[in-house]
Amino acid sequence: MNILDTNSSYLYGWQDIETSMFNIGSKTPEGNPKLSYVTSLSNEVWWERYGFGKMKQTILFVGDEQTAKALEWFALDYGITVKKDQFYNVKNNAHRGDQSLLTVEMKQTVIDYIEGHGNGIVITNSDEENNQLIVKIAENIVNKIYPQKIISLDLINTFDKSQVRAELLNETSVSTIKTRMEENPEEARKVINPIVVVIQEDGTECVLDGNTSLAAATRARGWKELSTVFINYTEFGSTEEIRKENYVTFGLYANKENFQFKSPNKKEDFKRIINNLLVKNNIDLSKSLHIDRARELIYNKYAFITVSKKQLNGVLTSILTDFEKSQARLKYQGNLITYSDSFFKKYCWDNYGSKDIATVIVKVSEAIYGKGIGYILRRMKNVKASKGAIIFHYTKKEEIQAEETDGWIQDTIETIQFAKLSIAVEVLPSFDE
Numbered sequence: 001m002n003i004l005d006t007n008s009s010y011l012y013g014w015q016d017i018e019t020s021m022f023n024i025g026s027k028t029p030e031g032n033p034k035l036s037y038v039t040s041l042s043n044e045v046w047w048e049r050y051g052f053g054k055m056k057q058t059i060l061f062v063g064d065e066q067t068a069k070a071l072e073w074f075a076l077d078y079g080i081t082v083k084k085d086q087f088y089n090v091k092n093n094a095h096r097g098d099q100s101l102l103t104v105e106m107k108q109t110v111i112d113y114i115e116g117h118g119n120g121i122v123i124t125n126s127d128e129e130n131n132q133l134i135v136k137i138a139e140n141i142v143n144k145i146y147p148q149k150i151i152s153l154d155l156i157n158t159f160d161k162s163q164v165r166a167e168l169l170n171e172t173s174v175s176t177i178k179t180r181m182e183e184n185p186e187e188a189r190k191v192i193n194p195i196v197v198v199i200q201e202d203g204t205e206c207v208l209d210g211n212t213s214l215a216a217a218t219r220a221r222g223w224k225e226l227s228t229v230f231i232n233y234t235e236f237g238s239t240e241e242i243r244k245e246n247y248v249t250f251g252l253y254a255n256k257e258n259f260q261f262k263s264p265n266k267k268e269d270f271k272r273i274i275n276n277l278l279v280k281n282n283i284d285l286s287k288s289l290h291i292d293r294a295r296e297l298i299y300n301k302y303a304f305i306t307v308s309k310k311q312l313n314g315v316l317t318s319i320l321t322d323f324e325k326s327q328a329r330l331k332y333q334g335n336l337i338t339y340s341d342s343f344f345k346k347y348c349w350d351n352y353g354s355k356d357i358a359t360v361i362v363k364v365s366e367a368i369y370g371k372g373i374g375y376i377l378r379r380m381k382n383v384k385a386s387k388g389a390i391i392f393h394y395t396k397k398e399e400i401q402a403e404e405t406d407g408w409i410q411d412t413i414e415t416i417q418f419a420k421l422s423i424a425v426e427v428l429p430s431f432d433e
Contacts, residue, residue, distance in 0.1 A: 009068035011061040011075065013113055013120065014039065014046075016054050017203055017232070021046075022079060022114065023055070023088040026072040028065045035136035036145055046088045051147035053199035053230030058120035059238070060110055067106075070097035075110045083114060123238045130242065131304045134250045137236070141196065141229050148194050151228040153218050156195060160206040160340065162247055169215050177216035181223060194227040196254065198247065201233050201240070204342075208247055209254040248273055253304070270315045274298055278319075285320060337429060339393055348391065357424070358385035364392050364399040364427070367408035370415060376423055388423045394430040 007029055014023040023046055027037050038050065049055055061071050073094040080087050112118025125133065140146055181188045195210035207214065210226075217223040236250070237243040252269060281297055284290045298312050348359040360375040376388040392409055394400055403409060409427060416423045 008062050009065040010034070010059055010063075011068050011071050011110075012039075013058040013060055013075075014050070014055040015058065016049055017056055017199070018054055019049075020116075021049075021086055021088055022083070024060075024072065024075045024079060025089075026068045026094070028068070033136070035133060036140055036143070038145065041088060043088045043090075047147070051149060051230065053197065053205075053232045056232045056234040058113060058234070059123055060113060060120045061106060062121070062123070066097060067101045069095055070099055070101050071106055071110065073097060074099065074102060074107060075114070078111060079114045124242070125237070127300050130237065130246055130249070131301075133237070134246055134253050135304065137231065137250060138253060141194065146229045146231055148227045148229055150225050151195075152225045153214070153223065156197075156207070156214055156226065156228060157218060158205075159197060160200075160204060160338075161211055162198075162206050162208050162251060169212060173212050174215045174219070177213060178220045181216060181220040185220075185222060192226070193254075194229045196250075197228055197230050198236065199230055199232050204340075205230075206247075208251055249302070252302075270302070270312065271319060274302070274312075274315055274319065277301060291320070336394060336397055336431060338395075339428065344391075348389075352389045352424075356385060356387070358383050358388040359391060360388075361391050361393065364394050364403050364409065365396075367392060367403070367412055368406070370412060372412050372425075373415060373421075373423070377421075380423075386422060388421075390423060390425050391428060392426070393428040400430055 009026060009028045011024070011026045015021065023039060023041050023043075025039055025041065027034060031037070039046070041047075046055070060075065061068055073092065073096045076087075076089055076092040076094055080089060080092055109118060109120060113120055181192075192213055193210065195214055196208045197205050198208050200206055208231075214226065217226055233243055236246040252273065277297060278285070278294055281293075283294045283297070285294065295313075295316060298316060299309060302312060303309055344361050348361070352359045358376065358380045360372070360379050362372040362375060366372065372390040372392065376390050380386070380388045390412065409425065413425050416425065
């Protein structure tokens with residue numbers, strides 16, 4: 001069963017990622033479509049928290065209406081009784097219904113969720129259903145289902161940025177939009193779309209759409225804030241793998257048309273994500289059958305974010321033309337992970353510092369001539385630690401190919417082993433899986 005089945009009802013749970021407060025309810029096929037429906041709760045505090053993307057959604061049941069309604073009553077009866085102070089639902093307004101319809105498994109799923117031991121049920125959608133999900137999220141933004149918040153540019157600029165495109169910022173587009181913002185700010189504020197921010201699973205913020213507008217506003221005189229929409233990560237899919245794909249596809253879909261205050265998708269943007277798709281599906285472009293399969297995958301996955309299939313065909317043709325020369329580059333077409341200072345701080349403490357192990361963060365390019373060893377030995381001396389760890393990370397794609405050729409990290413490991421030092425070496429992933 002899947003969430004897009006319009007003939008089904010479902011039981012949903014919302015939980016605040018910071019306060020752990022709950023809101024549980026059901027949705028039947030009647031009324032608003034599932035993907036634009038949020039909740040019937042009118043609690044202003046809940047909606048304010050939802051407006052900042054602080055509410056994560058969990059699906060607890062998908063099926064017939066009678067069972068969904070009965071399970072809603074059971075969930076609220078249990079939750080409000082056991083954890084009254086943690087529910088936005090003040091009282092149980094659900095109908096008791098036929099409780100004999102409920103299985104032990106259904107009840108346990110609900111109880112585990114309320115007690116913090118379970119994550120509901122996993123729903124895996126097809127490409128077509130995920131495409132519908134992305135379109136509906138975009139429509140929900142336009143229709144202001146997600147409340148728009150006025151946020152300072154200083155704050156937005158502290159958020160992570162999702163690199164949907166091969167080129168994160170087009171300076172020509174940024175300059176053009178900046179000029180328009182300064183020349184006609186009143187009209188610009190009417191036309192410019194809100195910055196779309198996803199609240200990630202770890203609670204951090206990431207800009208999915210609006211990087212060009214954000215850069216332009218940051219440089220424009222008189223602009224101190226922008227309208228912003230916050231969406232919780234759970235609304236982009238039920239698994240991390242699905243969400244990562246949907247983030248990228250959403251970013252491209254949001255730039256499908258050449259609006260006045262947007263920088264449209266380029267051929268290179270499509271080429272990069274299609275290369276990723278082909279690699280993920282083990283497509284061998286030297287084989288005719290694989291090329292046919294590639295075309296089918298591309299149409300199914302990305303036709304809805306382009307003006308026509310002809311555009312996708314042109315991208316595939318370009319990939320095939322460059323195939324012989326680009327195989328090495330094809331390997332590195334993913335989004336290079338950019339780690340933040342806060343990530344490093346938490347990662348080092350959780351994995352090493354809490355165990356009295358000194359750590360240093362080193363760029364892969366700095367492994368040459370044993371710089372990592374020098375850094376960690378000095379760090380171990382300063383903090384009087386008997387053990388240490390060197391954490392290498394990639395900052396640019398050129399480092400990957402250089403490391404494969406030169407092998408300075410392996411040389412570092414061998415040097416440590418030769419000197420019999422108590423130093424661990426870890427290399428952080430370079431690309432999203």
